[in-house]
Amino acid sequence: MLVSYNWLKNYVDLGNLTPEQLAAKITKSGIEVEGVEYVAENCKDVVVGYVETCEKHPNADKLNLCQVNVGDQKLQIICGAPNIAQGQKVAVAKPGAVLPGDFKIKKVKLRGIESNGMICSLKELGLEEKYIPTDIADGIFVFPEDATIGENVDELLNLNDAVLELDVLANRADALSMLGVAYEVGAILDQPVNLPDETVSFAEDDAVDNYISVEVEAADLNPYYGAFMIRDVEINPSPLWIRNYLMAAGIRPINNVVDITNYVLLEYGQPLHAFDYDKFSSEKVVVRRADDGETMVTLDDQERILSEKNLVITNGKEPVALAGVMGGANTEVTSETKNILLEVAYFNSSSVRGTVKQTGLRSESSTRFEKGIDPNRVKRAGIRACLLMEKYANGKVAAGAAEFDELDRSENTVEMDTDQINKRLGTEMTSEDIVSILKRLKFDYEQNDTSFSVQVPTRRGDITIFEDMLEEVARIYGYDNLPFTLPQGAAQAGALTVRQSLKRKVNNYIQGVGLMETLTYSLTNATDIKRLVSPEVLEKAVSPVALAMPMSEEHKYLRLSVLPEILRAIKYNSARNQTNLGYYEIGSVFISSEKQVSKQPDEQLRAAGALTGKWLEHPWQQEKKDVDFYLVKGIVEGLFDHLDLNVSFRQAKLADMHPGRCAVIEMNEQTVGFIGQLHPALEKEMDLKETYVFDINLEAVFAAYEDTPSYRQIPKYPSIARDIAFILDENIHSGDVGDLIQEIGAPLVNRVEIFDVYQGANLEEGKKSVAYSLLYQHPDKTLKDDEVEESYQEIIKAVNEKFNAYVRS
Template identity: 55%
Template sequence: MFVSYKWLQEYVDLTGVTAEELAEKITRSGIEVEGVDHLGEGISGIVVGHVLECEQHPNADKLNKCLVDVGEGEPVQIICGAPNVAKGQKVVVAKVGAVLPGNFKIKKAKLRGEESNGMICSLQELGFESKLVSKEYAEGIFVFPHDVEPGTDAIAALNLDDKVLELGLTPNRADAMSMMGVAYEVAAILGTDVKLPQPKVSTSGEKAKDYISISVEAKEDNPLYVARVVKNVNIGPSPLWLQTRLMAEGIRPHNNVVDITNYILLEYGQPLHAFDYDRLGSKEILVRRANNGEKITTLDDAERTLTDEHLVITNGTVPVALAGVMGGANSEVKSDTTTVLIESAYFTGSTIRKSSKDHGLRSEASARFEKGIDPNRTREAADRAAELMAEFAGGEVLEGVVAVDTLDIEPVNVSVTLDRINKVLGTEISKEKVEAIFTNLKFSFTVDNDTFHVTVPTRRPDITIEEDLIEEVARLYGYDELPTTLPVGESKPGRLTDYQAKRRLVRRYLEGVGLYQSITYSLTSAEKVNKYALEQTEPIRLAMPMSEERSLLRLSLLPHLLEVVSHDLARQIDSVATYETGSVFIPRPDQELPEEKEHLAIALTGSWLSPTWQGEKKAVDFYVVKGILEGLFEKLGLENRTSFLQARVEGMHPGRTAAVLLDNKEIGFVGQVHPNVQKDLDLTPTYVVELSLKDVLEADVEEILYQPIPRFPSMTRDIALVVDQSVAAGDMKQVIIEAGGKLLRDVTIFDLYEGERMEPGKKSVAYSIKYFDPERTLTEEEVTKAHEKVLKAVAEKFNATLRS
C-alpha cells in the first residue's frame, strides 16, 4: 500500500511530524514501512510555461520552434521535438540550469542552427513511470488540463513535492489498504483525531429506482449490492490533483469517471465499478453465478470462459462484469458516455479469490475483496463517488439508492482484563493508559472492575479474541517499552547435533577440494523421477502441480545436477565441479507423508588440474571422483569400512561404474555417465556420484585412537600377480589382508599391466605390502613366512601366479 503524505494530512494533523519520522512511528507500531519515496527528489528549476508561438523548425522536419513565457518578462525560445506541442498550451519547462532525475542538467544549446533555452518536458522525463502516464500524454509532452500561471513552481503543481510511504502489510491488516484505514492507524499512534470526508449528495427530481432494478440470486456471495445513477456526465480528464494522487499510489489516470472510482477505492478501501448505463442493454442488474461455458469479454479485451464457481454481474441476460475482479467491455465507460451506474457492493472474499485465480486477474479491487472490506463503508462510498462525479464531471445524481441488503455483520465484542494484559506483556500498564489506547484506536468500550468490554468496529475484522486486544495495547504502548528479561530455569548452550556437525564437515570438505554447491528443485517430471534412483519405487505426485515438469517429488538428485552441468557447458564453462546435498522422498506404506532421506550427489567434467606453466593438465576421470569419495570417508573415519565394487547402473557407463559399499551394504554408486546420456544432454565426459548421505552420517564411528610414532622399522614386499582379467583387484586385496595376519599393516595397488607380453585374457596387478610389528624389529624369516601365506592364498583363491 502506497500512502501519500500530503493526502494523509487531509485526515490527520501531522504538524511537526515529518514523513520519515512518521514512517519510523508506524514501523514501531507493527506495520512495516518499507521505504519513503520523495517524488521530486533531485529535481529543480522546473516551472509552468505558456507556449505563445509554435512553428516548424526551419532545418528539421520533426522539430518545432516554440516561444514560451516562463514568467520572467521576456519569453524564451525552446526547440521541442514532441509531436503534441502546440500554441496556447500550458506546459512544464525545465529552464537553463535545471536538474532532472538522474542528475541530468539543462544547458543552453543550438539545435540545427536554432538556439534552445531550456526543455519542454514529458512526465517520464520528470521521473513518472511510463505505465502511470495517461495515454493522452504517453508519447509526448504533458499539458496542464486547467489554467495555471506561467512561472509558478511546476513541482508543486504536479504534486512532486509529496513523499510516499510504502507499507508492507500482512494479510490480517486489510484495514490499512485505504487512506481512511491508515488515517485511523496514524491517529491512534499520534493520539489525535481523524477527519473523515462527509459526503453530501445533491439530487435531482428523478428517482434512481425508475432507471434500474437490482436482484441478487447468489446472496451468500453478494449479501449487499448498492447502485446509484448519475446523468448528464461529461467525460474528460480529471483534475490534476486527482491524477497526481492516483499516480503517486501506482494507478494510471483514464478519465474523470473511472479516476473517481479508483480514488474512492484508495480513500475508502471500497472497490467501485462504473457502468455505462446506456450500454447495459436493460434496466435490470442481476447478480448470479455464471453458467458453465458462459463467456465474457473483459475490459482488457480478453474473452473468458466462465464456470458456475464464478460470480457475475448481468443485465438480466448476459454478463457485464466479472464480479469484484474486472468489468466487461460491453458496458465500459467511454468518451461518449452520458449516464453512469455506480456499483458499490460487498462480495465474499473466497468467491472473488476463485475468479481472480482462475482467470489470472489480480486487480486492486480483487485484492481488497479477498482480504475483506468494511461493509459499513459500502453505501457511503457510493455517495462519495456520486458527489465527486457531480462536482468534476458535471453530473446530476438521481434521488435515492437502489440496493439489495441481506448482510448481517455486527461489530465483535471482546473482553480482556487489565491483569491479563499485564501478565502477558510483563508490564504494569495502568488502567488509564489502556483506556487511552482504546480511545485512540476509536474502539467503543466499557470498564467493569478492571475488565474492558470492547466493541470492535467492522473496519478491524482481524480482532476477534482477547489476545488481539493485548496485541493492540502492546504495539501502541510501544514494543520498545516492554521489559526484557532473561529466561527462567535451566538452559543449555546451543550446539549442532552429531548429524549436523558431520553434514557441515562433508560440505566443507567438498568445497575444500574445489566443488561448488548447487541447490536444485525437489520437484521433477515423470520422465526423470526414476533415473539414477537408489531405491526404485512409485513416486509421490503433487495434488496441484505447477506444471508436469514439476509434478513429482524426486527420488534422485543426479538428473537435475546433470542439468546444471549442461547449463554451464552451454555457456562455455568447460570445467564444472559441483555437488548437492538434499532430500529425496520415499513413499511409506499406509502413511500420508513420505520418508525424507538425505542424499549426496557429485558431478564433475572437464579439467581437474588446469594447465600452468610449471604444472600438468589433468582431465577428470573415474579415479579423481573415487579419490574424492575416499578422502571424504577418511574425514568421517569410515575409510576401513567402505569399499568399491564393479557394478552396472542404468544410465551409467557399463565399464566405468562402481557400487559404493559401507559395511558391505550398498549405499550408492560412482562412475561415468553413459555416452548416450552425455550426447542427449550435450555433455563432455562427466563423472558422477550419488549415495545415501543419511547412511554415511548415521554410521557409528569408533573413537579415534592415536598410535605412537613407530620405534621399529617396517619391511615392504612388492608382488606382481598374473590373474584372469575378470578378477577384481579389490577382491585380491581383501584376500591379501586376511592372509597377511597381524604382521601385515598396509596393502597398496600401484600398477596394472595388460600389454603385448601378457597372455591373452590375463592381466598383471602389482601390490606393495608392508609388514610391521610395533614391539620389535621383524626378522627376514618372519616376513618370508607371512608373505608365503599371502602368495598361497591368492594362488588358491584366484589361481594367481607371480609375474616373471
C-alpha cells in the first residue's frame, strides 16, 4: 500500500513529524514501512507562468517563441512541446532554476534567438513517466485556470510529497485504505480522525428506480449490491489534487469519472465500478454465476472464457463485468459518456480469489475483495463517489440506490480484563490505561470495574478473540514499554534428543564421504510425484496428497520421494559444465493412507542422494574413478556400519531404475530403501549422464538403532582363509549363495565376502563365476585342518544341490 504523506494529513494531524519519523512510528506499532520515497526532488525557482503569446520560431519549424508572464517578470522562452499554446498556464523554470538530476537552467540562444528559461513537462519535474496521464505524456503540463501566476509548483503538483510503502499483511486489510491508515496513525499519535464529506444533493424530482433495478441470483457470493445513477456528467480531466494523489499512490489518472472511482477505492478501501449507462442497454442489473464456456471481453480487450465458478455482473443478457476483478469493454466509460451507472458491492473473497487465479487478472479492486472489506463502508463509499461526481463532473445524482441487501454488518464483541492483560504482557497497566487505549483505537466498549466488553468495528475484521485484542493493546501501549523479564522456573541444560543426535550423525557421515547437502522443495508436480518412490512407501501411500490451493502446477503435491528435486539440482549444475557431482538431502516425504485426506499425512524422514561423474573411492586415493553401483553401495554400507546396523541388498526391478543395476536395502527382513543407477530412458529425458542414487528410510533406521555401545572381544585364536568359486546360472543372486554359505558354515565361518564375478570367454552362455572368500575362526580354540575341510565340503555340497552349481576349477 502506497500512502501519500500529504493526502494522509487531510485526515490526521501529523504535527511536525517528518515522513521518516512517521514511518518509524508505524513500523514500531506493527505494520512495516518498507521505505519512504519522495515524489520528486525539490524544484528551485519553478513557478506557474502564463503564456501571453505563442508564435512560430522564425528560424525553426518545430519550435515556438513564447512570451511568458511569471508574476514578477516576463520571460521570452523557446519551447518545442507540441501542445504549447497561447493562454495556457504552465510550469516555468526560470534562469538559475535547478531541476531533478541537477539540471541547471541558463539563458541560451536557440537558432539565433535568446531563450530565458524552460517550460516543463511533468517528467522534467521529476514525476515517473508510467504515472503521467497519456494525453500529456509527450508534452508540457497545463495548469487549471484557477492556478495563480508566479506560484511555486511544488505544492500545486504535490512534488513536495513523500510516499510511504506499507507492507500490509493479509490480516490487516483495513490498512489498504487511506481511512484505515488514518485510524492507525490516529491511534499511534492519539489524534482524532477527520472523516470525508458524504453529503450529496440528490435530485428531488428524480429517483434511481426510474433507471435501474437489481437482481442477485447468487446471494452467497454477493450479499450486497448497490447501484447509483448519475446523469449528464461531463467527462474532463480530474481536479489537480485528485490527479496528484492518484499518481502518488501509483495510479495513472484517466478522466474525472474513472479517477473518482479509483480515488474512493484508495480512500475507503471499497472498490467501485462505473458503467456507461447508455451502453448498458438494460434497466436491470442481474448478478449470477457464469455459464460454462460463456465469454466476455474485459477492459484490457482480452476475451475471457468463463466457468460456473465465476461471478458476473450482467444486463440480464450478457456479462458486463467480472465481479470484483474487472469491468467489460462493452460498457467502458469514454469521453462520449453522459450517464453513469455506479456499482458498489460486497463480493465473497473466495469467489474473487478463484476468478483471479483462473483468469490471471489482478487489480487494486480484486486485491481488496480477496482480503475482505468493511461491510459498513460499502454504501458510504458509493455516496462519497456520487458527491465527487456531482462536484467535479457536474453530474445530477438520482435519489436513492437500487439495492439487494442481505449483508451482515454486525460487530464482534471481545471480552477482556485488566488483570488478564497484565498477566500476559508482564505490565502494570491500570483500567484507566486500557480505557485510553480503546479511545485511541476508536473502539466502543462497556466497562465493569476491571472488565471490558469491547465492540470491535467492522473495519477491523482481524480482531475476533481476546488474543487479537491483547495484541492491539500491546501495540498501542508500545512494544518498547513492555518490561524485560526472564522466564521463571528451574534451569535445564540444553541437549540434542536421541533423534536429533542420530540425524546429525547420519548428516556428518554423508558429508564426510564428500557429498554436498541440498535443501529442496517439499512440493512437486504430477510427473515427479510418481518417480523414484521407494517400494515400502508405495505400499503405504494410497494416493499423493494434493494441495487445496497450490501456487502453481509445479508445486501441487506433497512429495513421496526426495530424489526428483536432487536430480533437478544435478541437471542444473551439469548444464553449467560441472561434471563430478554428489548431492544429498535429509528431508521428509508425506504419506497418506486415504484417498480423500481427512487428517495430516504421516511424515517420514529419509536420506537420499545422487552421484555422477568421477569420485574418490577412498579419501587417501589420489585418482578418481567413475561412479558405479559398488561405489554407492559402499557409501550406504559405510553408513550402516557407522550406526552399527546390519543390512543386506537384494537385486530388484523398480520403475525408473536400471533393471540390472538396482537393489533394495533390507534390514531385519524389511525393505528400508534402495540403491542403483537411473534408467537410461530417465537419464536421457533429464539430460543426465550415468547417475546413481540411494534412498534410505531413516525412521526405520532410527527405530532399529541401539544407543548402547557394542563390544566384540578381540579373537585369541588364529583364523584360516579359504577361497571358492562357483559356476552359477546368471539369474541366481550371488547374495543368496553367500547367505547359504554363512548358514551351513556356522559357527566356524566368521565372514563371507564376494571378491570376483566373471562372465565371458571359457564360460557357457547364461553362466557366471562368483568367487567367495571364507574366513574360518573359532572363539575358543585353534581350528584343525580336518575341521575346516569338513565344513568346506559341506558348503560345496549344499550350494551345488540347492543352486545346481559346481565349483570352478
